[in-house]
Amino acid sequence: MRPIGFSTGALALGDFRAALDMLAHVPRAAVELSALRDHELPPLMDALPMLGLEKFDYVSVHVPSKFKALTETEVSKLLRPCIDLDIPIVIHPDVVREPSGWTAFRSLLCIENMDKRKTTGRTAEELGRFFSLFPEATFCLDVGHARQVDSTMTEARRMLRFFGNRLRQIHISEVDTHGHHDRLSLSTIMASQSIASLIGRDVPVIIESVVPEKDILREIKATERALTATISSTAHRRYADWGELA
Numbered sequence: 610m611r612p613i614g615f616s617t618g619a620l621a622l623g624d625f626r627a628a629l630d631m632l633a634h635v636p637r638a639a640v641e642l643s644a645l646r647d648h649e650l651p652p653l654m655d656a657l658p659m660l661g662l663e664k665f666d667y668v669s670v671h672v673p674s675k676f677k678a679l680t681e682t683e684v685s686k687l688l689r690p691c692i693d694l695d696i697p698i699v700i701h702p703d704v705v706r707e708p709s710g711w712t713a714f715r716s717l718l719c720i721e722n723m724d725k726r727k728t729t730g731r732t733a734e735e736l737g738r739f740f741s742l743f744p745e746a747t748f749c750l751d752v753g754h755a756r757q758v759d760s761t762m763t764e765a766r767r768m769l770r771f772f773g774n775r776l777r778q779i780h781i782s783e784v785d786t787h788g789h790h791d792r793l794s795l796s797t798i799m800a801s802q803s804i805a806s807l808i809g810r811d812v813p814v815i816i817e818s819v820v821p822e823k824d825i826l827r828e829i830k831a832t833e834r835a836l837t838a839t840i841s842s843t844a845h846r847r848y849a850d851w852g853e854l855a
Contacts, residue, residue, distance in 0.1 A: 610637055611836075612666035612813040613829050618643030619782070619790060619817045620825070625653055629660060631822045635829070639667035639778075639813040641699065647673035647684060654687050657694065667813035669719065669778060672700040685710035692717060697777055699749050702730035702739045711743065719777050721749040722768060724757050724788050731758050733767040740772065747777035750808075752835075753784030753817070756800050769807040779808065781832055782817035792818040793831045801835035808836060 614635060617628035625642050632638050640662070644650040650673055662668045670691055676684055681704065691698050697719045705711065711718055720739050723730035730736055731754075740746055748768075755765035769776070781801065783791040793801075814836065820828050 612637050612639035614639035615816045616641045616643045619819050637666050640665050641815040642670045645674045647679045669697040672698050674701050703727050708742045715745045718746040719749045720746050724754040726788050733771050748772045748775040749778050751780035752801050753782045757784045762800050762803050765804050779814045790817045790819050798835040805836045806838035
């Protein structure tokens with residue numbers, strides 16, 4: 610049974626403690642501590658050793674998506690405690706300007722694929738450049754981003770084909786044309802099922818759907834359904850692989 614949980618930013622924007630309280634009674638929970646805005650990072654890192662994270666089966670930290678109040682060097686230095694605590698950091702590749710600041714994280718550096726708004730990290734080829742820079746880095750597959758870029762999920766299958774051995778965690782949610790995250794739709798659930806057979810059953814899943822506390826368990830169940838391969842999706846995967854190799 611894979612660990613499934615939420616991004617703290619999806620449950621309580623900017624209030625990681627409130628989000629952790631919401632997840633306290635979710636069994637086999639995963640959590641991603643979100644600091645998407647760089648001013649949120651210093652208080653999160655100050656509190657990190659005292660958050661009681663041992664009750665979670667999987668923990669990661671999301672690097673800010675833009676650097677405004679802090680420089681890239683300041684952000685990477687603030688995140689260094691994650692190395693001692695063995696906590697992966699999920700990073701958007703477009704924020705990397707000085708690779709030397711991130712090499713110390715080695716396999717804890719977890720690179721996420723991007724949505725259409727970004728100028729890089731959207732395809733397997735674009736991600737490949739970053740894995741060349743960071744050969745020990747791992748991979749966060751954002752299913753919503755991948756579907757927004759290519760609704761056929763062909764690009765998602767290519768990412769998993771090339772980088773599946775690096776896969777550390779999954780992001781899942783509905784992502785609209787403006788990059789906003791919502792609860793899973795039936796179409797996204799079905800699209801996710803088409804790649805589910807390529808994802809190990811022990812890979813942790815972080816839900817980024819913006820939902821109220823009362824809908825947490827409902828969204829977890831929808832996620833479980835989304836990542837359960839159907840007979841048709843398995844057949845589709847085999848056909849797709851045969852087509853790529855033919």
